[in-house]
Amino acid sequence: MAVPHLLTRFTPFVLKNPGRGRAERGGPADRGHPAYGRLGAMADGSWYDADIDHVIISEAQIREKTAELAKQISADYAHVEDGLLLVCVLKGAVMFMADFARALGRQGPPAELEFMAVSSYGQGTTSSGVVRILKDLDRDIAGRHVVVVEDIVDSGLTLSWLLRYLESRSAASVEVVALFRKPDAVKVQVPVKYVGFDIPTEFVVGYGLDFGERYRELPYVGVLKPEVYARA
Ligand SMILES: O=P(O)(O)OC[C@H]1O[C@H](OP(=O)(O)OP(=O)(O)O)[C@H](O)[C@@H]1O
Ligand code: HPA
Structure with missing residues (x-):
């Protein structure tokens, strides 16, 4: 198993109620709020801030971490002639x-972008353990250097299944760059060569991560208030 290059232990970084004075306002469920859906209301952050207990x-x-990961991957794959397949x-x-x-595009090598959609969480906060392909690759990856771009490795079930599928x-070659990992939640060991942040075993939302399909658009990652x- 490859040893992670970028092991960054979780740095305690807690911002209580990022929405500050807006905490008393309604969250996404509050569709009756006069500001709901108004573009200007989103300018300094998100209305979802009111639902966030703390930022992680x-x-x-x-x-910063994304630039660091891109720099490292750029250096590691500088020799690849036909570019990377992300x-x-x-x-x-x-x-x-x-x-x-x-970020990679500023340094090279050139990359092609592919998308797969898989799901194992459904509407809940724990993995069902069953990975479903919702969208497959559009092209043949035989002979290509592939880097899987993942948001989070939690139980590791999704990635372990996906790596077997891609291999x-x-x-x-197939390597993984994952922005977040929960080291204490991992049930299946998966070789993740590039890791952004190790985070605590808590359900988090934001920067792509959802709860019931919401909160993906938050620019940061945080923990929801219990209420x-x-x-829900
Ligand atoms: O390590 P694991 O426990 O398998 O969890 C990680 C996976 O779970 C999430 O996807 P999800 O199934 O929620 O689908 P989504 O990306 O469409 O939200 C996340 O985006 C990862 O792909
Ligand atoms: O903490 C999480 N939040 C959202 N989606 C997830 N998928 C795996 N872990 C998580």
Whole structure:
């Protein structure tokens, strides 16, 4: 198993109620709120801030780490002649893929972007253990150097299944870049070569990560207030 290059232990970074004065306002469930849906209301953050108990990884930390990961992967694959094939695992990794691909694009090698959609969480906060392909690759990956772009490794079940699937399709190499990992939650050991942040075993939302399909658009990653689950 490959040893992770970028092991960054979780740095305590807690911002209580990022929405500050807006905490008393309604969250996404509060569709009756006069500001709901108004573009201007989203300008300084998100109305979802009101549902966030604390921030775990800030927008600036994500930006910095993404650049760092891109730099490292760029150096490791500098020799690859036909470029990289980045495989984004939708939906969660969509934000990371967009930012990571652009950061890599500043340095090379050239990359092609592929998307797969798989799901194992459904509407809940624990993995069902059953990985379903909702969208397969659009092209043959035989002989290509593939980097799987994942948002989070939690139990490891999704990635372990996905790596077996990709390896069966004869790629020249397959490595993984995951922005977040919960080291204490891992049930299946998976070789993740590039890791952004190790985070605590808590259900988190934001930067692509959802609860019931919401909160993906938050620019940071945080933990929901308990009452959000109660009203779900
Ligand atoms: O390590 P695991 O416990 O398998 O969890 C990780 C996976 O879970 C999430 O996807 P999810 O199934 O929720 O689908 P989504 O990306 O569409 O939200 C996340 O985006 C990862 O792909
Ligand atoms: O903590 C999480 N949040 C959202 N989606 C997830 N999928 C795996 N772990 C998580």
